[in-house]
Amino acid sequence: MTPSLSRRSALASVAAVTAALSHRLSAADAAAKTRINHSVCKWCYPKIPLADLCQAAKDIGIVSIELLDPPDFATVKQHKLHCAMVSFPQKNGIGRIEKAFNRLEHHDTLVEIYTERLQQCADAGFKQLICFSGNRAGLDDETGLKNCATGLKRILPLAEKHGITLVMELLNSRVNHKDYQCDKSAWGIALCKAIGSERFKLLYDIYHMQIMEGDVIATIRRDHQYFAHYHTGGVPGRNEIDDTQELNYPAIMRAIVATGYKGHVGQEFIPKRPDALASLKQGVKICDV
Amino acid sequence: MKTSRRSALKTAAALAGVSVFTRSKVHAAEGGDFYVAKNGRINQSLVTWNFRPLTIPELAKLSVKFGVKSVELIGPEHWPMLKELGLKCAIAGSHGFAKGFAQPEQHAECLKVLEQRIEQCAAHGVPAVITFSGFRKGLTVDDATKNTIVGLKKIAPFAEKHKVTVALEMLNSKVNVEMKGHPDYFCDNMDVSVDILKAVGSPYVKVLFDIYHVQIMHGDVIARLRKYAPYIAHYHTAGNPGRNEIDATQEINYPPIMRAIAETNYTGYVGQEFIPVRDTVKSINESVQLCDV
Numbered sequence: 050m051t052p053s054l055s056r057r058s059a060l061a062s063v064a065a066v067t068a069a070l071s072h073r074l075s076a077a078d079a080a081a082k083t084r085i086n087h088s089v090c091k092w093c094y095p096k097i098p099l100a101d102l103c104q105a106a107k108d109i110g111i112v113s114i115e116l117l118d119p120p121d122f123a124t125v126k127q128h129k130l131h132c133a134m135v136s137f138p139q140k141n142g143i144g145r146i147e148k149a150f151n152r153l154e155h156h157d158t159l160v161e162i163y164t165e166r167l168q169q170c171a172d173a174g175f176k177q178l179i180c181f182s183g184n185r186a187g188l189d190d191e192t193g194l195k196n197c198a199t200g201l202k203r204i205l206p207l208a209e210k211h212g213i214t215l216v217m218e219l220l221n222s223r224v225n226h227k228d229y230q231c232d233k234s235a236w237g238i239a240l241c242k243a244i245g246s247e248r249f250k251l252l253y254d255i256y257h258m259q260i261m262e263g264d265v266i267a268t269i270r271r272d273h274q275y276f277a278h279y280h281t282g283g284v285p286g287r288n289e290i291d292d293t294q295e296l297n298y299p300a301i302m303r304a305i306v307a308t309g310y311k312g313h314v315g316q317e318f319i320p321k322r323p324d325a326l327a328s329l330k331q332g333v334k335i336c337d338v
Numbered sequence: 339m340k341t342s343r344r345s346a347l348k349t350a351a352a353l354a355g356v357s358v359f360t361r362s363k364v365h366a367a368e369g370g371d372f373y374v375a376k377n378g379r380i381n382q383s384l385v386t387w388n389f390r391p392l393t394i395p396e397l398a399k400l401s402v403k404f405g406v407k408s409v410e411l412i413g414p415e416h417w418p419m420l421k422e423l424g425l426k427c428a429i430a431g432s433h434g435f436a437k438g439f440a441q442p443e444q445h446a447e448c449l450k451v452l453e454q455r456i457e458q459c460a461a462h463g464v465p466a467v468i469t470f471s472g473f474r475k476g477l478t479v480d481d482a483t484k485n486t487i488v489g490l491k492k493i494a495p496f497a498e499k500h501k502v503t504v505a506l507e508m509l510n511s512k513v514n515v516e517m518k519g520h521p522d523y524f525c526d527n528m529d530v531s532v533d534i535l536k537a538v539g540s541p542y543v544k545v546l547f548d549i550y551h552v553q554i555m556h557g558d559v560i561a562r563l564r565k566y567a568p569y570i571a572h573y574h575t576a577g578n579p580g581r582n583e584i585d586a587t588q589e590i591n592y593p594p595i596m597r598a599i600a601e602t603n604y605t606g607y608v609g610q611e612f613i614p615v616r617d618t619v620k621s622i623n624e625s626v627q628l629c630d631v
Contacts, residue, residue, distance in 0.1 A: 262556070263552070263553045263557020263578075264553060264555075264578065265589050266588070267554075284557070284559075285561045294594055295591050295594055296591055299586055
């Protein structure tokens with residue numbers, strides 16, 4: 050081995066190490082710790098084209114853009130991003146938050162549109178699909194639960210076949226979604242038990258549940274086996290999740306990690322400050338525990 | 339030197355938009371560096387049972403040191419000592435939480451304790467006295483509500499005459515751990531509590547808004563305290579879950595809650611009522627800083 054060669058190879062390996070290190074550092078700076086898989090809801094950024102949101106998300110360390118309809122799947126895939134929660138299908142208003150599984154008369158339509166949407170999810174390789182209870186409109190909670198179970202059981206065999214989880218969102222009925230039936234975690238958990246499938250779970254939206262019931266960490270510790278997904282939002286106001294609002298998100302994220310959760314946390318706050326992406330970056334940083 | 343470095347750090351941290359708290363160490367032990375409340379937007383107070391084995395005189399001295407203005411839920415025997423140190427007692431103790439106005443047969447006993455305590459408060463400039471609903475013991479919410487209204491109406495004229503506020507405490511009935519929750523306590527709902535106050539209709543009968551208990555039973559803390567501000571006589575703090583330190587180890591973000599309280603033009607006190615699991619003195623000091631918005 051000649052001295053010059055050895056020096057060349059030494060330099061080369063130093064360069065390689067440096068390159069690898071700098072790559073890793075910038076990745077660490079962007080994505081950081083990976084104890085939380087970060088996702089973002091598209092609808093909170095209506096002024097940003099999806100392709101731009103994808104690029105910004107990647108720069109921030111977000112690995113999923115969620116609540117997407119099938120026409121958006123290709124764009125996120127081009128950016129090598131995931132969709133941790135697919136948006137709901139709808140037909141004649143059925144499938145939406147207000148009109149869904151708690152009414153028997155909606156079930157035929159729901160089976161039809163969820164069958165199609167499940168196939169679209171399966172084709173894209175996306176594993177979770179959102180669904181709703183619908184509003185009470187005078188229906189008592191027991192009947193609403195029974196009806197939801199009846200309707201969901203009709204599509205669960207297909208969901209199970211594809212390995213896709215149907216995830217019913219818990220929403221607040223005090224501020225944003227008056228009269229929505231799936232507004233308490235206890236009701237949602239009772240529905241999970243009535244259905245008894247690993248392919249049906251709940252979306253524990255931290256913002257909505259703080260408004261409805263509080264006691265966030267204790268609830269997550271106790272009931273996390275029923276929660277397939279989490280959303281964020283500042284309380285009150287559903288804006289930035291920082292020191293302008295009442296929830297201590299890092300502590301909540303640590304509690305989620307401690308449950309062994311392997312899914313995603315979707316940022317679903319509505320940025321109040323003019324630089325929406327700066328707010329998104331801040332939200333991810335706050336949750337990156 | 340130390341002070342100027344601290345304040346420089348604090349300014350830099352404030353400019354950077356980060357909490358100074360996670361960056362600077364507070365050595366609250368004897369002679370060390372510690373935080374003194376200075377903003378004056380929130381009048382702070384220390385509850386005492388939760389900071390044992392520290393004694394009431396020791397807590398009074400710490401209050402002076404940390405810029406806390408009151409030591410609370412203590413009886414008249416301690417008030418001269420507070421006065422000597424320039425401290426207030428923001429709210430006096432009375433009967434315990436196991437008895438109260440939900441049960442008619444307990445009215446006489448509670449009224450007797452409260453009347454005596456109200457006279458003492460009036461004589462010593464103590465602005466408020468605590469009271470409780472007691473347990474439900476199988477009563478319906480309606481019956482317990484009616485009983486509580488009847489009982490509080492009996493004390494209201496006496497409170498008004500002496501200009502001392504009777505503060506009904508809402509407690510959580512969910513957590514079945516001693517002194518962290520009170521299963522079967524009747525007044526476990528802020529909405530029901532305020533309905534009771536409305537029915538009593540006295541400016542001297544209000545509610546004690548314990549942020550920890552409200553977070554366990556309801557959540558939506560800031561919206562609630564804004565909505566119910568005219569009915570709130572006093573606030574308590576503690577971390578949730580656990581009723582321990584109120585810092586970033588738990589889910590309630592206290593500084594914005596304190597700012598929201600200040601924005602309601604609240605002129606009363608906020609009592610620190612957490613049970614420290616770390617160094618007690620240091621935790622008290624850190625909490626004073628967190629709430630000094």
